[in-house]
Amino acid sequence: MIDAGAMAGEERLLTVVDALADAFADLSAGRTSSPSRTVVQHGPQRELLAGTAVWERRGVGSVKITTLTPDNPGRGLPLIHGVVVLTDLGTGRVTALLEGAELTAVRTGAVAALATRLCAPEDAGDLALIGAGVQARALVRAVSAVRPIRSVRVFSRTRARTESFAQWVRDTSGPAVEVTVCDTARDAVMDAPIVCTATSTDDRTPLVAADWVAPGAHVNVIGGTHEDAVEVEPALLADAFVVVEERSAAVEEAAEVRAALAAGLIGEHQLVELGALVDGAAAAEGRTSVFRSVGMAIEDTAAAAALYEAAGG
Numbered sequence: 393m394i395d396a397g398a399m400a401g402e403e404r405l406l407t408v409v410d411a412l413a414d415a416f417a418d419l420s421a422g423r424t425s426s427p428s429r430t431v432v433q434h435g436p437q438r439e440l441l442a443g444t445a446v447w448e449r450r451g452v453g454s455v456k457i458t459t460l461t462p463d464n465p466g467r468g469l470p471l472i473h474g475v476v477v478l479t480d481l482g483t484g485r486v487t488a489l490l491e492g493a494e495l496t497a498v499r500t501g502a503v504a505a506l507a508t509r510l511c512a513p514e515d516a517g518d519l520a521l522i523g524a525g526v527q528a529r530a531l532v533r534a535v536s537a538v539r540p541i542r543s544v545r546v547f548s549r550t551r552a553r554t555e556s557f558a559q560w561v562r563d564t565s566g567p568a569v570e571v572t573v574c575d576t577a578r579d580a581v582m583d584a585p586i587v588c589t590a591t592s593t594d595d596r597t598p599l600v601a602a603d604w605v606a607p608g609a610h611v612n613v614i615g616g617t618h619e620d621a622v623e624v625e626p627a628l629l630a631d632a633f634v635v636v637e638e639r640s641a642a643v644e645e646a647a648e649v650r651a652a653l654a655a656g657l658i659g660e661h662q663l664v665e666l667g668a669l670v671d672g673a674a675a676a677e678g679r680t681s682v683f684r685s686v687g688m689a690i691e692d693t694a695a696a697a698a699l700y701e702a703a704g705g
């Protein structure tokens with residue numbers, strides 16, 4: 393089994409980012425598709441999910457089975473468990489098994505890095521993080537691969553976990569990166585040119601207020617345990633350049649997008665797909681930008697293919 397996390401050095405992360413860019417260009421152009429996941433709920437916010445997609449450009453397909461168990465962090469266990477099966481479309485042969493939780497973290501970080509590369513100022517060096525779990529670590533690695541991160545400010549509701557995360561950043565990034573543990577989410581977000589939210593919230597109450605976000609900042613919103621969970625105030629989307637993986641998926645699964653649409657703050661036509669940015673059909677052009685990710689099966693396929701090829705497959 394391929395351990396995606398162990399392969400997540402900067403060079404290979406950029407390979408995943410580039411593969412995702414190609415996949416999203418194909419998705420927006422109609423050259424591939426990403427079917428909706430099958431979700432089986434079994435108890436409060438506990439889910440068994442299965443996602444499958446093929447990517448014709450690379451001749452690969454994948455099936456991912458994951459479980460989402462919100463109680464797990466309190467048990468000292470990961471929120472997500474799973475496995476990804478990579479197949480060759482030409483022969484039907486199973487070519488690789490990848491650890492599902494690690495692949496999810498890597499590809500989600502890489503999707504945020506792609507949005508950051510396409511939207512954030514090139515010299516943006518200060519990163520604010522809301523959340524201090526596995527996904528936050530993947531975000532630090534991925535965003536640092538596309539922007540010259542010089543400082544990281546982090547807030548999480550569990551202080552001990554936040555301090556441990558901050559020490560991990562210091563140990564992996566070295567003295568060139570200043571790391572600050574903040575007492576409030578507002579302290580972390582204020583004036584940061586790049587903001588990432590990666591929490592396991594199940595609440596409809598925003599963790600980040602719209603007026604905390606600096607003009608021209610780029611925000612990656614990737615957390616929440618279900619489709620009604622809100623990390624950033626939907627009002628932020630009203631004047632922002634709003635980026636999504638795919639319009640239909642965002643309208644179905646992204647709580648902030650649905651709330652902004654329902655309130656008349658934005659229209660569905662204002663949702664810009666990542667593929668349009670990759671192709672140069674749209675650009676943030678210095679505006680405050682918000683990327684709301686929901687995660688799609690084609691991302692797992694593209695990331696798995698990139699890591700498999702990097703491993704010599």
